[in-house]
Amino acid sequence: MNARNKWLLISVGLGILLNPLNSSMIAVAIPRLQQVYELDFTVVSWMIFTFYIASAVAHPVVGRASDVFGRRKIFLAGLAAAFAASLAAALASSFGWLIVMRIVQSIGTSMMVSVGMAIVRIHITEKQAAALSVLSIFQSGAAAMGPFIGGVLIHWWDWPAIFYVNIPFVAASFLFSWRTIPKDEPLPAAARGMSARKWMETMDAPGILLFTAGLIALLVGLLSAKSAAQVSLPYVILAFTGLVTLGFFVRHEWRTASPFIPLRTLAKFPAITWVNVEFMVVNVLFYALFFGIPSYLQTVRGISEFHTGMLMLTLGLCSILASPVAGRWIDRSGPRPALLVSAVLMTLGSVWIVSWNPASPVISVCLALAAFGISNGLTSVGMQAALFRSSPKEIIGTASGLFSTSRYLGTILSSLLTGMVMGGQFSFGGFRWLGMILTIIALSLVFMSWRRRESVQVEAS
Structure with missing residues (x-):
């Protein structure tokens, strides 16, 4: 170079x-x-x-x-x-x-x-x-x-x-x-002569507006209801409006020629759909912990931002070190074994978090962070490999875009989950409940990873 x-x-x-x-x-x-x-x-x-x-x-x-x-x-x-x-x-x-x-x-x-x-x-x-x-x-x-x-x-x-x-x-x-x-x-002639209306159609402006408005209305409705410690009619109406708007979004995306999220592609290639759903679930679990553990350390344990950052370094370093190992392993054995081990580590880490108390030793926190870091390194490489194996070459660009969207949807859902569990104040009791919920999510990932071989065999047949 x-x-x-x-x-x-x-x-x-x-x-x-x-x-x-x-x-x-x-x-x-x-x-x-x-x-x-x-x-x-x-x-x-x-x-x-x-x-x-x-x-x-x-x-x-x-x-x-x-x-x-x-x-x-x-x-x-x-x-x-x-x-x-x-x-x-x-x-x-x-x-x-x-x-x-x-x-x-x-x-x-x-x-x-x-x-x-x-x-x-x-x-x-x-x-x-x-x-x-x-x-x-x-x-x-x-x-x-x-x-x-x-x-x-x-x-x-x-x-x-x-x-x-x-x-x-x-x-x-x-x-x-x-x-x-x-x-x-230089801009092509077609682009220079494109009208504002044609540009909006190409970008799928209606789809973007429906997606954004529906998602924000749903999030505000759900989070406000939990924060107010009661279910009131305005919040229910707002959340319902968000769901309806997202329903219109799905209908629009299915029919439009240039969709913001190509749902027809997902329907045509179920293997890609499976990868994106699994990746979204992975990110729900990982980012709920990624944002939840620092708040636990600072709010419940009273640890400073500096020492919280030092502890979180365990997760980052383990993730970086696991990635090249995952690459070599996946080249030899395919993505399924690495993703299965990743899901098991997430499950063990989530169970370990449930066992914490406000005075758990620091080594206990580091062990959980190490498990999630290794799991993240395995998942990052494994899910990418699974995406490329399930995507025809002619739509790899579209598949990659969907993959990124799945990550963001997972992170949004993780924040929603954390906010609904905690309500207005982060607490140890809420954090323990979060750990229990994440344990169930991690077990679902073990099932998804275990079923991966069967789904590939069915498609091959």
């Missing part, structure tokens, strides 16, 4: 790490934000919800937009949006303004993730697999190290530091990208 390609890879990598880094650093900031803005746990959880909802919508939309407007322009625009949002969020005077900037930050960082891989695929032709694996390390490493980095920053410089830390990454990426990413091809 020549020097120019190496700098191009660094430029893109510095940009795409911002999305997973900012989605994971917030895990250790939730208790501190509760104190600063004097809000309950459910309200502060919208820092997580809004980021993932915006990412779920932005990724496929930006991917399509880059085909029309150019990937270099989209990447640089994403860096500019991330810079402005990070600076404004650090200076936010109200929680509402912080949420707005968090949404802008999510959209900006999603713009880079959506087109970063494409830029590398197009412009780096030698040792392309190695280049893509480096980008994966940027992403997975940032996600795994986020809680540790966030804990250190909050301990020394308070919560605005988790937004200020983006600025040097953005500045370096913008400087390198401006010089190394080749200029985009």
Whole structure:
């Protein structure tokens, strides 16, 4: 790989790490934000919800937009949006303004993730697999190290530091990208003459609006009912309205020629559907713990943000170390054994969490985090391999987009689960209930992984 390609890879990598880094650093900031803005746990959880909802919508939309407007322009625009949002969020005077900037930050960082891989695929032709694996390390490493980095920053410089830390990454990426990413091809004539109405149809604007409105209404209805400690008619109506809106979304996606989420593809290829459902369930479990354990350590155990970040480093390091081992294992034996072991580790870890008490030794916490870290490393590689094995080559792009959407839906559902179990205040009793629920979810993953061989044999026959 020549020097120019190496700098191009660094430029893109510095940009795409911002999305997973900012989605994971917030895990250790939730208790501190509760104190600063004097809000309950459910309200502060919208820092997580809004980021993932915006990412779920932005990724496929930006991917399509880059085909029309150019990937270099989209990447640089994403860096500019991330810079402005990070600076404004650090200076936010109200929680509402912080949420707005968090949404802008999510959209900006999603713009880079959506087109970063494409830029590398197009412009780096030698040792392309190695280049893509480096980008994966940027992403997975940032996600795994986020809680540790966030804990250190909050301990020394308070919560605005988790937004200020983006600025040097953005500045370096913008400087390198401006010089190394080749200029985009001129817009095709069809794109230059596209009307606003045709553009909206291509992007499936009605589908995006239905999906976003339905999901937010459902989340607000369910979380508000739990936070108020009672089921009142307005919340029931709001949740029901969200469900109905999502029903219209499914109907629209099934009929439209250019769907936001291609449901017809899922119906045509049941193996892809199975992979996406399993991946969504995995993320429900993993992210419920990823955001729940730091709150347990800080709220129940009284551990500082710095030491919480240090403990969460166990999860990150085990995840990073397990990934290359998983790659070699899956190359020899296929994804099923690794996914089965991953599900068993998740089950054992969830059961172990249920046995915790407010004074459980630190080694007990580290053992559970190690189990979830190894499980995450196995799952990340195993689910990708399962997706590629179940997807025909001609739709691998669509399948990859669905895969990302499944991850975000899983993270949204994990936040919903945690918020509904905890209500307005994070408590040890609620955390134990969460562990019991996650144990049941983990057992369902064991069943899914065990059934994987049977489903493949049925399809082959």
